[in-house]
Amino acid sequence: MMTEPTLGFDTLQIHAGARPDPATGARQTPIYQTTAYVFRDADHAAKLFNLEEVGYIYSRLTNPTVSVLQERIAALEGGVGAVACSSGHAAQILALFPLMAPGKDVIASTRLYGGTVTQFSQSMKRFGWDARFVDFDDLAAIEDAACDDTRAIFCESVSNPGGYVTDIPAVAEVAHRLGVPLIVDNTSATPFLCRPIEMGADIVVHSTTKYLSGNGTAMGGVVVDSGNFDWAASGKFPSLTEPEPAYHGLRFQETFGAMAYTFHGIAIGLRDLGMCQSPQNAFLTLLGTETLSLRMARHVENAVRVASWLEKDPRVEFVTYAGLASSPWNERATRLYPKGAGAIFTFAVRGGYDACVKLVDNVRLFSHVANLGDTRSLIIHSASTTHRQLSPAQQEAAGAAPNVVRLSIGIEDADDLIRDLDQALAAATR
Structure with a gap:
């Protein structure tokens, strides 16, 4: 018996999950802009609601366009299943929802997006969840923070x-010694540069708004399950192992095996939290995934050129890009992310906060927006915007100190980007 060949990344990003539409033969995935679906008969409806059969009920739960996106991203990440939702922040809550309960906690890296720090340290408390923030370069500190x-x-x-690169295999070993899953936000790297599941991660989340869609048009998030974590081993995850009252005592792991976490994300998470992704946004994101590898290669190429130029400029104090040989994380990035260290980083402007504000006010080609991962190059002063809610100590820990500016390098001509930064720096430090 012949085995199916393993498809390459460039093939999967175009074909995974997608098939010609059975009704019309349409080759591109249609936008199924519908709220509900007709059941074949009463028995079919009952089986769907009992989770005895997979199908479509209501687009808060499942939608054919969204299903293609889920299958494609799961394939690109090497997972068994995925659940798409309305945003990256929604994906983080959806990822934790089956695992947490009042009084339980998550250990989080200090080097996170400012909105994530706020979500974890403030909003999650309303669920009775807690977060403990640790420097993930200190593996012993992670274990010490666990309880x-x-x-x-x-x-x-x-x-x-800041473009800091996490040593995912080392952190995964710590997580598994503690008997808990490692969740990795892979938004900035994408599965083209980093495959966290192959490094030991159990769950991957994305803001699909960023590089996966790639052009700043579609909000979305996704949670990808590796299918590798044994939810029954410790007794810590009753939502996945104990009888579920809403489904007449069904046990998710016993019933769905490696797909337990994914099915829970749909049947409980999307059902009750309601954070579904629209079919229009799923369609736009699918279009973006088709060119992911081409774009990421150019993003990285440009980031190396721009970061190298900035590092030599006397108006710049330092550059945090892990793709530079001078970075303390360059060895790790080279070892774990051989295709590149991404295309976001910060640099410190001589003149501090005021010079940073002048810089963002004087760029012409870079867009001053609170986003990343666009085909366009983007700039923002994190301390006064995305990380404004954090304390000075938290800003420093997150790599968003008052004297630094964040760049998301796009796919334009790198020489044009350098010229734009040159004239903006001249205005900012004049």
Whole structure:
């Protein structure tokens, strides 16, 4: 018996999950802009609601366009299943929802996007969840922060804004010694540069708004399950192992095996939290994934050129890009992310806060927006915007100090980007 060949990344990013539409033969995935679906008969409806059969009920739960996106991203990440939702922040809550309960906690890296720090340190408390923030370069500190109530470890593969590179295999070993899953936000790296599941991560989350869609048009998030974590081993995850009252005592792991976490994300998470992704946004994101590898290669190429130029400029104090030989994380990035260290990083402007504000006010080609991962190059002063809610100490820990500016390098001509930064720096430090 012949085995199916393993498809390459460039093939999967175009074909995974997509098939010609059976009704019309349409080759591109249609936008199924519908709220509900007709059942074949009463028995079919009952089986769908009992989770005895997979199908479409209501687009808050499942939608054919969204299903293609889920299957494609799961394939690109090497997972068994995925659940798409309305945003990256929604994906983080959806990822934790089956694992947590009042009084339980997650250990999180200090090097996270500012909005994530706020979500974890403030908003999650309303669920009765707690977060403990640790420097993930100190593996012993992760273990020391753990307790009987710890239910997950959370980090970013390449951190936003500083471009710090996490040693995912080392952190995964710690998580598994503690008997909890490692959740990795892979938004900044994408599966083209980093495959966290192959490094030991159990769950991957994305803001699909960023590089996966790639052009700043579609909000979305996704949670990808590796299918590798044994939810029954410790007794810590009753939502996945104990009888579920809403489904007449069904046990998710017993019933769905490696797909337990994914099915829970749909049947409980999307059902009750309601954070579904629209079919229009899923369609736009699918279009973006088709060119992911081409774009990421150019993003990285340009980032290396721009960061190298900035590092030599006397108006710049330092550059945090892990793709530079001078970076303390360059060896790690080269070892774990051989295709590149992403395309976001920060640099410190001589003149501090005021010079940073002048810089963002004087760029012409860079866009001053609170986003990243666009085809266009983007700039923002994190301390006064995305990380404004954090304390000075938290800003420093997150790589968003008052004297630094974050860049998201696009796919334009690198010489044009350098010229734009040159004239903006001249205005900012004049």
